[in-house]
Amino acid sequence: MRNGPVPDIVVRRLPLYLRTLRQLQREGHRTISSEELAQLLGVTAAQIRRDLSYFGRFGKQGYGYAVAALIHELEVILHLDRLWNVALVGYGKLGQAIAHYGEFEPNGFRITAIFAKSPEHIGQIVNGIVVLPETEIDRVVREQGIRIGIIAVPPDAAQEVADKLVAGGVRAILNYAPTVLHVPPGITVREIDPISALQSMTFYLHDRHDASGNGQDEQSFADIMERSPVGKRPAAH
Amino acid sequence: MRNGPVPDIVVRRLPLYLRTLRQLQREGHRTISSEELAQLLGVTAAQIRRDLSYFGRFGKQGYGYAVAALIHELEVILHLDRLWNVALVGYGKLGQAIAHYGEFEPNGFRITAIFAKSPEHIGQIVNGIVVLPETEIDRVVREQGIRIGIIAVPPDAAQEVADKLVAGGVRAILNYAPTVLHVPPGITVREIDPISALQSMTFYLHDRHDASGNGQDEQSFADIMERSPVGKRPAAH
Structure with missing residues (x-):
């Protein structure tokens, strides 16, 4: 070890x-x-x-x-020998997709609190949970002992939501908003950031060759990817 | 340099x-x-x-x-001095959230083709684009010269979709399906994987202390995070 x-x-x-x-x-x-x-x-x-x-x-x-x-x-x-309660903040299109995503519960996570800003969403019942106003975050998160929050609000609202989650006792944040959150030491943040992921791939797209569909760069691409554990993939088989 | x-x-x-x-x-x-x-x-x-x-x-x-x-x-x-056309495959709740996500176009990406499997989605018009059947992926991607694909289908369908995108000329894939895609050398894949992100955060949640809301582990958490450029965040200010 x-x-x-x-x-x-x-x-x-x-x-x-x-x-x-x-x-x-x-x-x-x-x-x-x-x-x-x-x-x-x-x-x-x-x-x-x-x-x-x-x-x-x-x-x-x-x-x-x-x-x-x-x-x-x-x-x-990974402390996955239990089911973790999760608070979801934001119930626009993205928040709705997250609330209905079927992979959380089989993998150790259960959304037990949902918060929204818009009056049209507050009060809706989703998977048996009433959508609450964002002003309730601190209280509800504390009462339920929730340690994990998912942020799916617009970027300019994300920091305030993060502060409320942390105030309620959340120590791990999954952030879908394209903004860097500032949190106290001891709080873990992971970003779900499709824009940055896409922008880090266009680096490898050499426009001219790509535009013509010319595959002559295959080898040099492969050399670059060999250096990257994340980007590297075994050949199709 | x-x-x-x-x-x-x-x-x-x-x-x-x-x-x-x-x-x-x-x-x-x-x-x-x-x-x-x-x-x-x-x-x-x-x-x-x-x-x-x-x-x-x-x-x-x-x-x-x-x-x-x-x-x-x-x-x-990053080759972002142009607008990239993107193909989206999958038009369930997740695909719909992606299609309506407002951050792509200001950041260099425009969804110009959408593919679905379900007859209820095929033929719908989204942002002026007709949703096409997945059997059309290869042809349409090739005709439009699309180099970037987004996969938002169930995990057991993701590899087949990836193969079709690659066959049509796609060289960069943003994969929302929780499965490892096998692609030829020269193709870049990035995963959008909320489950893995959550599961890598619970590592840092020490249940017992966390369950009691006891903050005494703050310092040791901070020590761990100091070693991680991704997890490290400046203090709130």
Whole structure:
């Protein structure tokens, strides 16, 4: 086991490992080699071993990983061996899509409070929850002991909402608003930012060649992507 | 200027610099010191200088950055000195939220083709575009010369959609489906993955202390976050 704090980049990869392992389990796999897991994830087997080494020893040389056991360990490490209550703030088109997204509950999260600004949304009943005014955030979050908030409001309203969530006791914020939130130490923020994601991909699109549909840059693209664990993907098969 | 390919992690930070600089410009700022910019972004001034050093010299020692000039340089580097056409696949609740998201066009992207599977969606007119069946992806993407696709379909349909987009000439995919896409070399994929983002935050939530609302872990949280450029945020002010 490695010593010292776990780098955040490692923490961010663990849910991807967990997702893939759960998929393997659904497909009936009981063990998986680090090479096979790496191929599915588009990373190297060495990286998986290095990442997991922060948390102890997993898998046996030559035997691979026991899928169910590794899932369990990852759930414990990530504190996913429970269901987390979540507050959603914002009930416009984006907030509505989030409220109806079917992947939260099977993955450990349940939206138990929804807040809106617009009178047309306040009072609506969504999945059995009454949409409340944003003025209630602090009180309701505190009463429910909610630690996780999702912000889906316009950018100029996001900081105020974040302040209210934090005042109520939220310590982890998923921010869909395209703005950098300023929060006290100890609060984790992750951005869901499709604009930045798109803008970081156009870097790799060389207009002229792309406009003509010329594929001659394939190799140099591949070289760049090789340097990026996130961008790297195994070939289609 | 540094030599060699630009690490993908640097490429991914450039849109955040751009977004903050545009905000500063809207507020009337003409110059900004790297320290002020760093504070706004929640990173170190050294990191900004190091990131920009891949692309040449920006700013003068002691004078800071000229906001308009740096915006222009970043737009050129990221190929955002043009408007990119984008294909959206999937028109359920998520796809509808994406189609109506107001931030794409001001930031360089215009959805010019929308594809759906459900007969109730096909034929609808959205922002002046007719929603087409997914069988048309390859042909339409090719005819429009579209290089960027957004996938907002259920996970088990995502790979097939990705294959069709790539067959039509798409080279950059924004994937909202919680599944690892396998694409040929030269294709860039970014994930929009709220589940993984949430699951990587619960790592930092120590249930017992959090459940009791006890703040005694603040400092150790802060220590962990200090190691993470993404999670680190300046104190509220």
